[in-house]
Amino acid sequence: MIALRYGIDAIESMSTVMEWDVTPPKDRNSEATSMVTTGNAIKGLSEALQPYGVRLDIAAITSRYAVPIEGDANGDGDPDVSYHPPPLRLTVVPDDGAEPAADDESEAA
Numbered sequence: 001m002i003a004l005r006y007g008i009d010a011i012e013s014m015s016t017v018m019e020w021d022v023t024p025p026k027d028r029n030s031e032a033t034s035m036v037t038t039g040n041a042i043k044g045l046s047e048a049l050q051p052y053g054v055r056l057d058i059a060a061i062t063s064r065y066a067v068p069i070e071g072d073a074n075g076d077g078d079p080d081v082s083y084h085p086p087p088l089r090l091t092v093v094p095d096d097g098a099e100p101a102a103d104d105e106s107e108a109a
Helices: 002-006 028-052 059-066
Strands: none
Touching: 028 059
């Protein structure tokens, strides 16, 4: 490179340094397996604790195992106070099974 850029005489007075990034790429398969395992553990523990009236601390688990939570910018497992999820839309279906009218005000409830 030195000879091509600066001429053959520059080889004795200049040096070249090259670097390679040898960091292995992330193992996405392992990451996905970890997420599935964590999800299954949360589900299983929640179901196991339910008869005892005990709730699992989801925030602690998601923080400990680096599970990304929407609206959790600081990574503590709890959605940030400033985060407001989109409002839920509820539709009330009449008992007779008929579809509600388009102007039904219960949809905005």
